[in-house]
Amino acid sequence: MSKALNADQFKHSFREEGREILVELEAALLELNANRGDLELVGRVFRALHTLKGSGAMFGFEDLATFTHNLENAFDEVRNGRLEVSSELVDLTLSALDQIRAMLEEGSEDAAPADPDACAEILVKVRHLTGKPESGSGKEKNAPDHAGFGTGLEIETGALREWAIHFAPGADFMLNGANPLLLLEELRQLGGLSVRASMAALPPLSEMDPERCYIHWEMVLATAAAREAIRDVFIFVEDCCELTIEPATKSASGADSIAAPAVTGATEQTARAVEDPRATCGGRRAYDTPGNASSLRVPAAKLDQFVDLVGELVTVQARLSEIAAQHDDPELAVVSEEIERLTSSLRENSMNIRMMPIRATFEKFRRLVHDLARDLGKSVELAIEGADTELDKTVIDQLSDPLMHLIRNSMDHGIEAPDLRIACGKRRGATIHLSARHSGASVLITVHDDGGGIDADAVRNRAIERGLVAADAQLTQSEIFALIFQPGFSTAKQVTDVSGRGVGMDVVRQRVDSLRGSIDVASERGEGTTVTLRLPLTLAIIDGLLVSIGDASFVLPLANILECIELTRADIEQANGKHMAYVRGEIVPYIRLREHFNIPTERPQIEQIMLVATELGRYGFVVDRVLGNCQTVIKNLGRFYRHVQAVSGATILGDGTVALILDPERLAQDAVRAISPGKPPHRIRVNS
Numbered sequence: 001m002s003k004a005l006n007a008d009q010f011k012h013s014f015r016e017e018g019r020e021i022l023v024e025l026e027a028a029l030l031e032l033n034a035n036r037g038d039l040e041l042v043g044r045v046f047r048a049l050h051t052l053k054g055s056g057a058m059f060g061f062e063d064l065a066t067f068t069h070n071l072e073n074a075f076d077e078v079r080n081g082r083l084e085v086s087s088e089l090v091d092l093t094l095s096a097l098d099q100i101r102a103m104l105e106e107g108s109e110d111a112a113p114a115d116p117d118a119c120a121e122i123l124v125k126v127r128h129l130t131g132k133p134e135s136g137s138g139k140e141k142n143a144p145d146h147a148g149f150g151t152g153l154e155i156e157t158g159a160l161r162e163w164a165i166h167f168a169p170g171a172d173f174m175l176n177g178a179n180p181l182l183l184l185e186e187l188r189q190l191g192g193l194s195v196r197a198s199m200a201a202l203p204p205l206s207e208m209d210p211e212r213c214y215i216h217w218e219m220v221l222a223t224a225a226a227r228e229a230i231r232d233v234f235i236f237v238e239d240c241c242e243l244t245i246e247p248a249t250k251s252a253s254g255a256d257s258i259a260a261p262a263v264t265g266a267t268e269q270t271a272r273a274v275e276d277p278r279a280t281c282g283g284r285r286a287y288d289t290p291g292n293a294s295s296l297r298v299p300a301a302k303l304d305q306f307v308d309l310v311g312e313l314v315t316v317q318a319r320l321s322e323i324a325a326q327h328d329d330p331e332l333a334v335v336s337e338e339i340e341r342l343t344s345s346l347r348e349n350s351m352n353i354r355m356m357p358i359r360a361t362f363e364k365f366r367r368l369v370h371d372l373a374r375d376l377g378k379s380v381e382l383a384i385e386g387a388d389t390e391l392d393k394t395v396i397d398q399l400s401d402p403l404m405h406l407i408r409n410s411m412d413h414g415i416e417a418p419d420l421r422i423a424c425g426k427r428r429g430a431t432i433h434l435s436a437r438h439s440g441a442s443v444l445i446t447v448h449d450d451g452g453g454i455d456a457d458a459v460r461n462r463a464i465e466r467g468l469v470a471a472d473a474q475l476t477q478s479e480i481f482a483l484i485f486q487p488g489f490s491t492a493k494q495v496t497d498v499s500g501r502g503v504g505m506d507v508v509r510q511r512v513d514s515l516r517g518s519i520d521v522a523s524e525r526g527e528g529t530t531v532t533l534r535l536p537l538t539l540a541i542i543d544g545l546l547v548s549i550g551d552a553s554f555v556l557p558l559a560n561i562l563e564c565i566e567l568t569r570a571d572i573e574q575a576n577g578k579h580m581a582y583v584r585g586e587i588v589p590y591i592r593l594r595e596h597f598n599i600p601t602e603r604p605q606i607e608q609i610m611l612v613a614t615e616l617g618r619y620g621f622v623v624d625r626v627l628g629n630c631q632t633v634i635k636n637l638g639r640f641y642r643h644v645q646a647v648s649g650a651t652i653l654g655d656g657t658v659a660l661i662l663d664p665e666r667l668a669q670d671a672v673r674a675i676s677p678g679k680p681p682h683r684i685r686v687n688s
Contacts, residue, residue: 191223322654414451550601590620
């Protein structure tokens with residue numbers, strides 16, 4: 001059972017690594033399509049394919065390894081100058097990646113299986129490009145060969161050379177799922193191979209560890225392949241073994257006496273290989289144990305559980321601080337302050353652990369832009385900036401859909417056809433800029449295109465047709481552009497595979513709202529459109545300001561608060577009872593939270609106005625008292641309260657009571673709706 005469990009663990013690890021390799025491979029292919037003479041990119045593609053093949057075979061993904069091997073051959077031809085990079089080769093490889101992704105996920109829940117017919121068709125086209133027909137007589141072409149790496153392998157014709165190869169795996173080689181015999185089998189595909197297994201250091205049977213590798217191999221390979229092709233066989237494990245490849249000398253080539261049975265003996269022994277304490281890799285033990293690794297893979301569920309426990313600790317620490325403040329005990333106060341310091345440090349570190357660069361999410365959109373440009377007959381490139389910007393993993397996981405819809409919308413509606421762009425004095429090829437940057441406690445994700453911009457008149461006319469606004473309604477440009485985020489709204493005259501159903505932008509708005517973010521839209525007719533998503537860095541723990549109204553407590557996100565001012569009865573009389581405050585010569589509207597939440601308590605003589613920055617401008621929120629800063633662990637209110645828009649969650653205070661976490665953006669939106677009930681509610685600020 002333990003061996004089966006280890007096999008499953010290795011497969012799970014390979015799936016995670018494979019997904020990362022596929023993202024890198026896809027990005028390299030698309031970059032190669034634009035820079036076809038870049039040999040470094042060719043090398044990146046070749047190495048990624050080779051890694052997928054080698055590790056796939058080691059972890060039991062034989063179909064994936066066999067299929068990938070044929071693609072690797074094609075890029076080996078490119079690398080050696082015998083084949084040129086073409087759009088057909090890139091498109092075939094991208095299609096192949098879709099099938100490889102399906103093979104990688106085989107056995108997972110809801111995973112669609114690879115299509116054998118599509119795989120066979122891709123292989124036929126790849127072989128046609130390379131000018132090498134399928135090897136093996138009488139084989140069917142409707143599915144990949146499962147026999148091993150040999151399918152479609154072609155050995156370069158020319159003068160044979162003999163190479164002496166010394167291969168010594170590290171002691172922990174097989175503990176990490178590697179199988180040296182598969183490497184020997186792959187060497188056999190390059191030519192005639194003589195092998196001698198050295199068991200000089202084999203310990204007594206009583207001292208053997210059956211999971212350790214103790215054997216090394218001396219080999220002579222007769223092949224027309226170059227040294228680099230031989231080394232590529234070991235590319236996946238080269239850093240974790242002793243490997244030398246040298247031209248064979250007379251003494252080395254005299255290994256004719258190494259008979260095939262010696263290989264068989266080595267084959268049988270390898271499964272029982274034991275530890276060689278002298279086997280090292282560049283001065284270190286091969287395949288360092290996880291305790292010595294520079295990084296570890298941790299399941300997201302465990303990390304989420306860890307952050308939840310830190311959140312509970314923050315709540316308990318707040319309660320301890322409350323108790324310490326109520327008792328005149330210096331020793332208790334010192335302990336409370338020390339725990340507060342440690343909790344704060346632990347909280348910061350736990351948040352940093354969950355922070356991830358947004359690069360992987362950005363890079364996968366290169367394929368989307370490439371495919372849509374081909375389908376729409378447009379020339380578009382994707383420029384990425386700020387891909388190393390870090391965000392909470394839970395936020396990143398929910399960004400794919402809104403960004404996909406924004407890019408699809410730009411490709412279909414925003415960017416013009418090449419002929420029209422030239423007629424307008426623009427470059428034939430358009431550009432979509434996808435960027436990310438930090439801004440205080442938020443991250444700004446921007447999608448900008450240099451297309452035709454938003455046609456405000458078309459949006460307004462379409463809204464009138466659908467009855468969203470009255471024909472005589474006087475709308476600002478900001479209010480007109482806000483309509484594009486209404487459910488089912490679209491200006492497309494016909495529905496296509498890309499857009500026209502009025503779903504995409506509504507999905508963007510809903511997802512950004514669920515992330516407690518906001519949207520900025522900037523558009524100029526004929527110049528392009530910029531959509532900026534402002535998102536919080538994390539959804540788990542935030543810094544807040546604790547306020548109260550009567551006996552009720554509320555938390556306002558500290559990142560939104562500008563300042564706090566007093567509101568006296570004289571100030572109210574001076575404003576003639578209107579909800580306006582004069583702040584250094586500027587009039588700022590405010591919202592009485594007592595009235596908004598219908599709290600039936602008497603107002604104090606002096607109230608406090610919390611000035612908050614929202615996407616609709618500065619607003620004030622009137623409260624009774626400001627209690628101070630607090631680290632707020634956000635708790636979901638549950639499905640029963642899913643329609644309560646002005647509250648983004650709740651938290652437990654030190655005394656055990658519950659405080660609601662307010663959403664300033666929603667509160668400002670409610671205020672606008674109350675003042676102008678006939679206008680479409682929105683939280684979108686639009687610049688022109």
